[in-house]
Amino acid sequence: MKxxxxxxxxxxxxxxxxxxxxxxxxxNAGFHNLLGAAQxxxxxxxxxxxxxxxxxxxxxxxxxxxxSLPTPTDSTYATLVRDDFRNYKLVVDGAVERRSxxxxxxxxxxxxxxxxxxHDCVExxxxxxxxxxxxxxxxxxxxxxxxxxxxxxxxxxxxDDQGMPYYESLDLHQAHHPQAILAMRMNDQPIAPxxxxxxxxxxxxxxxxKSAKWIRRxxxxxxxxxxxGGGGGYWEDQGYEWYAGI
Amino acid sequence: MGERIYRYAVxxxxxxxxxxxxxxxxxxxxLQIFNAAPFLDASDLTNPAHRVLEIxxxxxxxxxxxxxxxxxxxxxxxxxxxxxxxxxxxxxFPGWITIPxxxxxADGRRWHLFFAWIALICGLAWLISTAIKGNLRDMILRPxxxxxxxxxxxxxxxxxxDPPAHGIYNxxxxxxxxxxxFVLAPLIVLTGLxxxxxxxxxxxxxxxxxxxxxxxxxxxxxxxLLLIGFFxxxxxxxxxxxxxxxxNAMITGWYRLGKHDGVGP
Numbered sequence: 404m405k406x407x408x409x410x411x412x413x414x415x416x417x418x419x420x421x422x423x424x425x426x427x428x429x430x431n432a433g434f435h436n437l438l439g440a441a442q443x444x445x446x447x448x449x450x451x452x453x454x455x456x457x458x459x460x461x462x463x464x465x466x467x468x469x470x471s472l473p474t475p476t477d478s479t480y481a482t483l484v485r486d487d488f489r490n491y492k493l494v495v496d497g498a499v500e501r502r503s504x505x506x507x508x509x510x511x512x513x514x515x516x517x518x519x520x521x522h523d524c525v526e527x528x529x530x531x532x533x534x535x536x537x538x539x540x541x542x543x544x545x546x547x548x549x550x551x552x553x554x555x556x557x558x559x560x561x562x563d564d565q566g567m568p569y570y571e572s573l574d575l576h577q578a579h580h581p582q583a584i585l586a587m588r589m590n591d592q593p594i595a596p597x598x599x600x601x602x603x604x605x606x607x608x609x610x611x612x613k614s615a616k617w618i619r620r621x622x623x624x625x626x627x628x629x630x631x632g633g634g635g636g637y638w639e640d641q642g643y644e645w646y647a648g649i
Numbered sequence: 650m651g652e653r654i655y656r657y658a659v660x661x662x663x664x665x666x667x668x669x670x671x672x673x674x675x676x677x678x679x680l681q682i683f684n685a686a687p688f689l690d691a692s693d694l695t696n697p698a699h700r701v702l703e704i705x706x707x708x709x710x711x712x713x714x715x716x717x718x719x720x721x722x723x724x725x726x727x728x729x730x731x732x733x734x735x736x737x738x739x740x741x742f743p744g745w746i747t748i749p750x751x752x753x754x755a756d757g758r759r760w761h762l763f764f765a766w767i768a769l770i771c772g773l774a775w776l777i778s779t780a781i782k783g784n785l786r787d788m789i790l791r792p793x794x795x796x797x798x799x800x801x802x803x804x805x806x807x808x809x810x811d812p813p814a815h816g817i818y819n820x821x822x823x824x825x826x827x828x829x830x831f832v833l834a835p836l837i838v839l840t841g842l843x844x845x846x847x848x849x850x851x852x853x854x855x856x857x858x859x860x861x862x863x864x865x866x867x868x869x870x871x872x873x874l875l876l877i878g879f880f881x882x883x884x885x886x887x888x889x890x891x892x893x894x895x896x897n898a899m900i901t902g903w904y905r906l907g908k909h910d911g912v913g914p
Contacts, residue, residue, distance in 0.1 A: 407888045410896070414884060421673045425748030426733070429756055438756075441763040445846045453850035464694060521694070521862065525754065527686030528695040529862045608850045642755035644762075648847030 446646040451577050455607035455649070458519040463590060464530035467522070469597045471616055472561040472569050472637075480560050480596075480617070488593075488601040493585075497556070497623035500547035507601060513537045516584055520607035522614070523649050525638075534605045536586035540579040542621070548575060551625045554635070557604055560617040563637075571604065571615040572627050572635040572645075582607050585618070610647040612638045651906035656817070656898050658782070664775035665899055671768040672880070674760055677748035679873060680741075681757030687741035689870055693861020701867055704728050706739030765841060772834065787817045790827040794820040812909050829879050837872035840865045 428434045474480075483491055488507055496502040505513075517535040543555065555578045559569040577583060586605040587594060594600040599616025606613045613636070627633070632640030639645045657665075692699040703715045704727045712728020714721050724730070730737055733744025733751035744750040748760050779785045797813040797820040804812040805821070812819060818826065842848050843856045843865040859865040887895045891907060898904035 407892055410892050411888055418673070419745065421677050422733070422745050422748055422750045425674065425677055425760065426750040429749045429753075429760070435756075435759070438759040438763040441759070441766055442846075444766065445762065449845070449847035449851070451847060451850075453852075455850055456853050456856075462694075523862060524686070525758075527682070527866060529693070531694055608847075638755075642753075642759070644755075644758065644846070646846060649849045 442644045442646050445648075449648065451580065451608060451648055453608070455518075455520045455582055458521065458531045460519065460533070462531045463519060463533055467530050467532050467589075467598065468524075468528065470524060470526070470611075471599075472563050474597050475560045475562070475617055477560075483601070484596055491601050493602055493618065494620040495542060495546045495623070496620070498549045498552040498625055499623050500549060501545065503546050505542075510537060510585070510587060510602065513541065514587060515541065516581075518582055518584065518605070518607065520582065520605070522605075522607070522611050524611040525643060525647070533590050534584060534586040535588040535591075536584040536602075536605070538581065539573075539583045539585055539604070540581070542585065543575065543578055543623070546623070548623045552623045554624050554627055556622045556624055556627055556630060556635075557615045557618050558620040558622060559615050560619050567631070567637070569615060569617070569637045570631055571613055571637070572624075573606065573609075573613070575623075577606070577609070580606070580608060608649055610649060612636070612643065613647050651908065651910070653903050653905050655902050656904035657902045658778070658784075659902070660775055660778040662899055662902060664771045667771045668768065671764045671771065672876070674748060674764040675768060676873060676877065677746060678757045678760035678764070679869075681747040681749065681752070682754060682761055683870070684741045684747065684752060685754040685757075689867040690863040691860065691867055692863055693856075695863055702870075704741035709739070710737075712739070762846070765845070769838060772838075776830075788823060788826040788830070790820070790823040794823055798824060817910075825879060825882070829876070833872055833875050833879070837869060837876065840869035840872060844869065 429438075491507045493505040493507075493510060494503075495505065514535055514537055516538050517533065519531060519533045521529050521531050523529045539555070552575060554572045554574050556572045557570060559571075561569045563569075573583065583604070583606045585602050586599075587602055589595070589598055594603060599618075602618050603616040604614045604618060624630070627635040631637070634640040635645045636643075686695075687705065688695075688697075688703040689701050690696050690699045691701050700715070701717060704713070704723070705715070706712050706729045710724065710729060711722065712724040712726065712730060714723040714727045726743065727741060729739055730743035731745050731750075732738040732740060733747065733749065740752060744752075747757070749756050776785070794815075797815065800809060800813040801815070801819050801821045803809040839855065840859055843852075843859055844862070849856050849862070856862055856865055859868050891905075894905050894907075
């Protein structure tokens, strides 16, 4: 009986120790990096293939949560909103043969795709919306990435409370995915300011944080290591995976 | 004193203890991940009308758990409790049961996706090695075992003096192992895969099979609860059925046969 009690209490202690031990290991840089190795394995083995499921009109969710950094409130964005985004221009530059500036009227003419897809947030919730816009690949084809180009980095207008701007990145393979789009319309309406007007990314094969809102510039680069925190995205810099497939 | 037999191969013992570690890491990091969206819906999309479970904190200092629309106050346990940093806050599962203890979805995912690989590789390696050696069949419940299930339970309940004749594993053990190996393990692996990075895009039917994205989360959670149930019963049995002999066997491989233990299948 004593043995049983001893073992039962040992097992209870071991269980109670899981969280403190795990937390201590989590704060060990070497172990933390080891855990991160799974991401590389997943990226190498699973990769970015296939298409996100397309839904029907009647599947569109009544409410699409606004769960990003706050909608920009600076004077530049306020002016854009006031003028109905007529003066918005998207800059596409970096490691490209033809640096380009796309006025909004040109972007509207280029709209060539519509999708009804699910948005899966890393937190765990899922909603469906209809998006219309331009295939990211067709923009990249116009600017012609140079041979040393590997990533498209999306610079955004929203900032966190420390003033850090939001950004995201896709490799050029992911950026050429047929469902990776620069969305300008949501549920048959121009995208509302809170949902990233006038131009946001929608990448339905990746977690929601990849679908950056309020894009102002696309920079094509060979590496994102020297940009911002070096993780390739705002949330990646906070420890979230760069490879965020669904 | 009974005869000593070599019961557990190195592969079984190593994978057993590695699995203990992986299971603890997966449950604690899984609860951490759950905390970021503390509800489970029986539907593809997030849909409060199909909500099965929700843990929340309607106001400071109060935690509630809602199951099929019935709300219970669970302050201190679920919804409101240990924040993992010495204080208390609104949190579905408390800090003492999550990895990391404090709320950190990014690191919870790191742990979960890492130990999912460990558990999967370890499980497959054990399954293959055990199947090759032919020991797997000792663990599988057969139709001939069914009439022995109740007599075995009656023996455990001390309603019967002797257990029914059986092999290395008794009929209830076989039932438990068969359920874990062929129902719960596939369920938790496949629902986990449906939620894993990059899988849904290449395997929609897998997500569809479980009723959609959110439903897969629900099945994954249910499979976890059932595996915890197995763990509790398993631990209780080890503690009550000759704990030193059992622990010794799973560490050294050598098991001392009791008077009721069978040796053949």
